[in-house]
Amino acid sequence: MTTVTSTSAVRPEPRPKKKIAHSGVIGMLVFVLTEIMFFAGLISAVTITRSTALMNIWPPPGQPRLPVEETLINTAALLLSGVLLGVAHFRFKKSPELVKAPLIAAMLLGAAFVGLQGAEWVALLAQGLTPQSSAHGAFFYLIVGIHGLHALAAIGGLAYVLRRAQQGRLIASELHTAEIFWYFVVLLWPVIYGRLYF
Amino acid sequence: MSTQETHDHGHGDGHAHEPQSFLSKYIFPLDHKMIAMQYLFTGMAMALIGGFTVYVFRMQLAFPGAHVPGFGMVSPDRYNMLVTSHGTIMIFWVAMPVLIAALGNYLIPLMIGADDMVFPRINRLSYQIFLLSALVLISSFFVTGGAFGGAWTAYPPLSARGDYNATGLGSSLWLVAVALEFVAFLLGGINFITTAMNARAPGMKLTDIPMVVWMIVLASIMFMASVGPLVAGAIMLLFDQQLGTAFFDPNRGGDPVLWQHLFWFFGHPEVYVVLLPAMGIVAEVITTFARKKLFAYKTVLYTAAATGIIGFFVWAHHQFIAGIDPRMASLFTITTLIISVPVAEMLFVYIATLYGGSIRLTTPMLWALAFIAEFLLGGVTGIFLGAAGSDIYFHDTYFVVAHFHYTFFPIAFIATFAAITYWFPKMFGRMMDERLGKIHFWITIIAFNFIFIPLFLTGAAGDHRRIYNYQHFPEQWTPTLQNLRILATYALLVMIAAQVIFFVNFFKSLKSGPKAEKNPWKANTLEWVAPSPPPHGNFEEMPTVYRGPYEYGHPDRELDYWPQNEPA
Numbered sequence: 001m002t003t004v005t006s007t008s009a010v011r012p013e014p015r016p017k018k019k020i021a022h023s024g025v026i027g028m029l030v031f032v033l034t035e036i037m038f039f040a041g042l043i044s045a046v047t048i049t050r051s052t053a054l055m056n057i058w059p060p061p062g063q064p065r066l067p068v069e070e071t072l073i074n075t076a077a078l079l080l081s082g083v084l085l086g087v088a089h090f091r092f093k094k095s096p097e098l099v100k101a102p103l104i105a106a107m108l109l110g111a112a113f114v115g116l117q118g119a120e121w122v123a124l125l126a127q128g129l130t131p132q133s134s135a136h137g138a139f140f141y142l143i144v145g146i147h148g149l150h151a152l153a154a155i156g157g158l159a160y161v162l163r164r165a166q167q168g169r170l171i172a173s174e175l176h177t178a179e180i181f182w183y184f185v186v187l188l189w190p191v192i193y194g195r196l197y198f
Numbered sequence: 199m200s201t202q203e204t205h206d207h208g209h210g211d212g213h214a215h216e217p218q219s220f221l222s223k224y225i226f227p228l229d230h231k232m233i234a235m236q237y238l239f240t241g242m243a244m245a246l247i248g249g250f251t252v253y254v255f256r257m258q259l260a261f262p263g264a265h266v267p268g269f270g271m272v273s274p275d276r277y278n279m280l281v282t283s284h285g286t287i288m289i290f291w292v293a294m295p296v297l298i299a300a301l302g303n304y305l306i307p308l309m310i311g312a313d314d315m316v317f318p319r320i321n322r323l324s325y326q327i328f329l330l331s332a333l334v335l336i337s338s339f340f341v342t343g344g345a346f347g348g349a350w351t352a353y354p355p356l357s358a359r360g361d362y363n364a365t366g367l368g369s370s371l372w373l374v375a376v377a378l379e380f381v382a383f384l385l386g387g388i389n390f391i392t393t394a395m396n397a398r399a400p401g402m403k404l405t406d407i408p409m410v411v412w413m414i415v416l417a418s419i420m421f422m423a424s425v426g427p428l429v430a431g432a433i434m435l436l437f438d439q440q441l442g443t444a445f446f447d448p449n450r451g452g453d454p455v456l457w458q459h460l461f462w463f464f465g466h467p468e469v470y471v472v473l474l475p476a477m478g479i480v481a482e483v484i485t486t487f488a489r490k491k492l493f494a495y496k497t498v499l500y501t502a503a504a505t506g507i508i509g510f511f512v513w514a515h516h517q518f519i520a521g522i523d524p525r526m527a528s529l530f531t532i533t534t535l536i537i538s539v540p541v542a543e544m545l546f547v548y549i550a551t552l553y554g555g556s557i558r559l560t561t562p563m564l565w566a567l568a569f570i571a572e573f574l575l576g577g578v579t580g581i582f583l584g585a586a587g588s589d590i591y592f593h594d595t596y597f598v599v600a601h602f603h604y605t606f607f608p609i610a611f612i613a614t615f616a617a618i619t620y621w622f623p624k625m626f627g628r629m630m631d632e633r634l635g636k637i638h639f640w641i642t643i644i645a646f647n648f649i650f651i652p653l654f655l656t657g658a659a660g661d662h663r664r665i666y667n668y669q670h671f672p673e674q675w676t677p678t679l680q681n682l683r684i685l686a687t688y689a690l691l692v693m694i695a696a697q698v699i700f701f702v703n704f705f706k707s708l709k710s711g712p713k714a715e716k717n718p719w720k721a722n723t724l725e726w727v728a729p730s731p732p733p734h735g736n737f738e739e740m741p742t743v744y745r746g747p748y749e750y751g752h753p754d755r756e757l758d759y760w761p762q763n764e765p766a
Contacts, residue, residue, distance in 0.1 A: 011745075014401025014744065015401075016400045023317070026396065027317060030391050031388055038426030038429055041427025041428070042430045049445075049452070053451070131443045132441070135444055135445065146433075
């Protein structure tokens with residue numbers, strides 16, 4: 001074909017398509033988009049409720065203040081766990097064997113975060129902050145609880161990755177898919193901490 | 199994760215032609231086509247329930263207090279349940295599963311030349327969760343107090359407490375069912391987006407993707423981005439109902455309007471989530487039967503994306519009388535009027551596609567043309583509701599109901615009938631009966647207009663939509679208005695009766711229709727390259743793409759169509 005019309009432009013022979021990213025990674029990114037919007041809904045709900053609080057007093061009268069300083073330890077543990085998973089990411093490039101140590105450390109720190117949150121809940125319940133006592137309490141247990149469930153699910157994902165690594169069958173896409181979810185859980189926490197505790 | 203590995207490494211791995219047991223083929227399938235059929239038939243069954251509920255409450259409105267055949271007397275609380283169930287079922291268990299899940303599952307892999315979805319197991323899980331959600335919803339009809347009766351929008355404080363709505367358990371089951379259903383579509387949407395990005399046939403560029411696939415993918419992205427806040431709100435409402443929290447209780451520091459924001463932040467994009475696939479179906483059908491290239495492919499794509507983005511900034515037009523700030527109402531009036539521009543542009547493009555084509559008035563083409571006409575009416579009447587000034591009068595009247603049905607009926611039924619009649623030969627390997635199809639088309643369309651034009655009139659005359667018996671409102675209980683209500687009900691009975699013709703045609707053709715060849719409509723897209731019906735694994739030989747999907751009537755060619763997979 002020598003003349004090229006608009007519709008029959010000659011194309012090069014099709015080649016197999018190059019993937020933009022692994023399917024698992026794309027699927028997880030789409031899922032994280034949904035999750036971000038989910039937490040955006042929760043966080044904007046608490047923001048709106050706070051902005052319409054009676055006399056602008058928050059937390060409402062008679063409700064305990066949230067332990068800002070103690071929770072810094074939790075926050076540090078979770079952020080450090082994210083950093084360690086980043087270390088695992090780069091060590092995987094050298095050898096899949098090397099991911100195990102930082103991965104276990106990241107999981108333990110994540111579990112420590114969830115455990116410390118649980119201890120905090122027990123203390124706050126004793127001080128009279130319950131889901132029924134005020135909107136403050138309700139939002140606190142709802143948002144922190146859902147974040148904690150996400151953290152547990154993400155630790156489960158890391159445990160799967162660890163098992164695959166122990167079997168010597170871990171591949172990059174599995175590690176990256178689990179990583180995306182863990183980074184989401186880790187980076188979400190400072191936002192929640194900033195909105196709920198202050 | 200292991201499944202995604204085996205499927206990712208491409209076409210033609212061993213699973214494609216293994217013999218399957220009944221259970222693994224029909225009950226727990228991994229094949230995207232069989233999952234699509236499960237969604238389609240579940241959606242059709244739910245449509246029967248949704249149709250029955252509307253029959254009962256329309257009878258009550260036309261003949262208040264009369265004995266409704268097949269149901270009995272309609273008490274006020276039963277009436278509320280029926281209206282709520284009608285709205286919920288038709289949107290969440292008919293429009294969504296059929297338009298997005300069934301057609302998305304069926305068409306995406308076939309039209310992009312893939313052997314299956316990239317995550318077949320997630321796909322199977324998606325349907326199983328969807329089925330569970332339908333069962334939870336149906337079970338709520340049989341619990342103490344009955345099904346939820348607080349309207350499909352579930353506004354608190356009415357929905358938040360069992361002692362307000364008198365359906366404590368029913369309202370919680372309703373919420374659980376809706377939340378489960380969203381999880382199902384979430385899983386489906388992840389599949390659609392990833393498959394369309396990663397599994398396209400060699401040579402298929404982004405602008406070679408058939409429009410319906412684009413539309414389903416864009417709709418899935420919109421769904422994913424909008425559903426989060428509603429799930430958040432649903433959890434909060436469930437806590438209010440079952441744990442005694444006070445998120446939405448104004449007496450205890452909560453905010454009932456907050457729910458309306460969370461609900462409509464999802465609820466309005468949802469309109470476009472179902473509109474876009476319908477628009478995509480119409481694009482496929484009119485190009486095939488006008489034998490013309492789609493006028494301005496990229497324009498349709500960009501307007502669809504623009505609709506998707508602007509659709510996130512219009513939600514508060516549902517709340518003009520809910521006490522929102524009038525300055526905010528002006529902003530949302532402006533965005534709402536702006537969104538009619540890209541939607542109108544899409545309709546213009548379709549009319550331009552028809553212009554000068556050699557039009558074949560087959561049954562699917564009739565449905566597609568009817569979609570353009572009827573949806574246009576729905577869109578135009580929406581202007582009055584999007585403008586805050588007129589909406590203050592029209593809010594919660596039958597004008598809203600009629601407007602809404604002029605958009606949703608074309609989307610959920612007219613476009614779906616276009617899709618079923620168009621792809622039936624591919625789905626089941628047999629042709630449908632054209633004569634029965636046309637009879638069904640004409641009766642349905644005429645009856646549809648006779649239902650909702652009267653409701654525009656009663657709405658403009660002030661009929662409020664949540665009233666169970668107009669005899670209690672003497673100023674609305676006039677012979678003129680009552681005759682319009684009776685006319686609408688009679689038209690509904692005709693329309694429901696006409697669906698019998700569809701089911702007869704569907705099942706008769708399924709059993710004994712003439713065998714369909716591979717490409718009965720002489721269309722270009724890849725699904726017509728596969729055998730009818732396509733086997734597990736779809737294609738005899740995986741296709742390669744050389745051109746766009748709408749090369750009809752090309753001047754250099756003898757045939758008036760040019761399949762995407764044919765080398766130049």
